Amino acid sequence: MSYQDDSLALHTDLYQINMAETYWKDGIHNRRAVFDLYFRKNPFHNGYAIFAGLERVISYIQNFRFSESDLAYLKEEAGYEEAFLDYLKTVGFTGNIKSVCEGEVVFGNEPLLRIEAPLAEAQLIETALLNIVNYQTLIATKASRIKHIVGDQLLMEFGTRRAQEIDAAIWGTRAAFIGGFNATSNVRAGKLFGIPITGTHAHSMIQAYRDEYKAFTKYAQSHKDCVFLVDTYDTLKSGVPNAIKVANEFGKRINFIGIRLDSGDIAYLSKEARKMLDEAGYPNAKIFASNDLDESTILSLQAQGAKIDAWGVGTKLITGYDQPALGAVYKLAAIEDENGKMQDTIKISGNPEKVTTPGMKKLYRIVNKNNKRAEGDYITLEAEKPDEEKRLKMFHPVHTYISKYVTDFDAQYLHHDIFVDGKLVYECPELKEIQSYAKKQLDLFWEEYKRTINPEDYAVDLSQKTWDNKMENIRKVRRSYS
Numbered sequence: 001m002s003y004q005d006d007s008l009a010l011h012t013d014l015y016q017i018n019m020a021e022t023y024w025k026d027g028i029h030n031r032r033a034v035f036d037l038y039f040r041k042n043p044f045h046n047g048y049a050i051f052a053g054l055e056r057v058i059s060y061i062q063n064f065r066f067s068e069s070d071l072a073y074l075k076e077e078a079g080y081e082e083a084f085l086d087y088l089k090t091v092g093f094t095g096n097i098k099s100v101c102e103g104e105v106v107f108g109n110e111p112l113l114r115i116e117a118p119l120a121e122a123q124l125i126e127t128a129l130l131n132i133v134n135y136q137t138l139i140a141t142k143a144s145r146i147k148h149i150v151g152d153q154l155l156m157e158f159g160t161r162r163a164q165e166i167d168a169a170i171w172g173t174r175a176a177f178i179g180g181f182n183a184t185s186n187v188r189a190g191k192l193f194g195i196p197i198t199g200t201h202a203h204s205m206i207q208a209y210r211d212e213y214k215a216f217t218k219y220a221q222s223h224k225d226c227v228f229l230v231d232t233y234d235t236l237k238s239g240v241p242n243a244i245k246v247a248n249e250f251g252k253r254i255n256f257i258g259i260r261l262d263s264g265d266i267a268y269l270s271k272e273a274r275k276m277l278d279e280a281g282y283p284n285a286k287i288f289a290s291n292d293l294d295e296s297t298i299l300s301l302q303a304q305g306a307k308i309d310a311w312g313v314g315t316k317l318i319t320g321y322d323q324p325a326l327g328a329v330y331k332l333a334a335i336e337d338e339n340g341k342m343q344d345t346i347k348i349s350g351n352p353e354k355v356t357t358p359g360m361k362k363l364y365r366i367v368n369k370n371n372k373r374a375e376g377d378y379i380t381l382e383a384e385k386p387d388e389e390k391r392l393k394m395f396h397p398v399h400t401y402i403s404k405y406v407t408d409f410d411a412q413y414l415h416h417d418i419f420v421d422g423k424l425v426y427e428c429p430e431l432k433e434i435q436s437y438a439k440k441q442l443d444l445f446w447e448e449y450k451r452t453i454n455p456e457d458y459a460v461d462l463s464q465k466t467w468d469n470k471m472e473n474i475r476k477v478r479r480s481y482s
Ligand SMILES: Nc1ncnc2c1ncn2[C@@H]1O[C@H](COP(=O)(O)OP(=O)(O)OP(=O)(O)O)[C@@H](O)[C@H]1O
Pocket: 262, 263, 264, 265, 266, 267, 268, 290, 291, 292, 293, 297, 300, 301, 304
């Protein structure tokens, strides 16, 4: 069934609408509420994550409205009363959103987005915001891990055919570019986002001609740039010799860019193929590799001395193969009371790392002025101004005895105003700029935080006031039930 006026407003969990109904009936739906969106642990055991998803969040918020068919559906299927549906008809986003920018290097427990809005509105947008940020940040981070291993070599995104459906392929490709991929095989992602497109050819082309030499020849007759896939029958006995033969025959009529290996022992085959290409007079012909690659196989291939110049990565990138979800959450940090005063709220948990941090918070990166490296991230309450302080005490938010004093620092405020009173006040940078920003931000961090295996923990600390406020809130809640 398709609807002409379909919207994303119903792209939410039913319980959000049910809660909005409760608030509306009770007359508290317009009370000011503050929610934080954050994940708890860096994905893939990585030392950091790369934030992505803001552009789509912006478009979602701008178009956040229940359409006629949405309301008709809610009436029919969920039986909401007419007056509540009349209210939903008026709902749009009228609040404030602050966010770190796309490409930012972020860590567990940092408020990535801060939503300050009428309670019902803030609740209704939760699911979509989590859906967008969870996936895109996960894939941008996976991409960044792979990029870290590959360095300056060409890194191509090949994942569309294996992605969890069309949206995941498209937005995953964009996230992969933010994380450092150079190009994609997805032509629509190229069109939509300006990502460079790239492509070789498949085994089916060799099979279609039932003759490898003929297939390469036909491809060379129809394309200037040629990368021949050499593993359909036998890489070293048939594929590479046929590629060389066609390159010799066509000479300057083609750009013999190289060959692609897609099965077998890539380390061994690449070394042998390299020798054959060099001996045939093609030292500049590149060897592309693909086939279920990820950062660990690439690292292993590098350690084995594989002679690969360009990497095509699909399944294990676009599906976030070894960790399918980032686990970001959206938690209430403060709510307006009946007297119009903001009151902090807290969610207690037996696990200290899951206790929420109450209050309107800001996120800073403390950068050492001398070596220009990040010392740690620092979460403060709204009124604090760490950029005006000379000396900061930074301590672990759970194991508080782990502490240090920093002086001679820049406190870089990481939140940007995105929406103010429902109006978009932020201009999204070009995708290329976001990619460069991510690269530049990563330079702030010591290599110890960036290695893909067993990285050091980077400090994400609460200011003394934020910590004291959290403890006070815990005490208050305890008093209320003991
Ligand atoms: N030298 C190597 N060291 C480590 N991993 C490798 C090496 N060569 C290939 N790999 C990886 O090992 C896996 C082998 O995949 P698979 O079992 O599908 O075999 P295959 O060679 O691709 O066979 P098929 O012809 O079925 O595609 C892939 O993930 C590939 O990237």
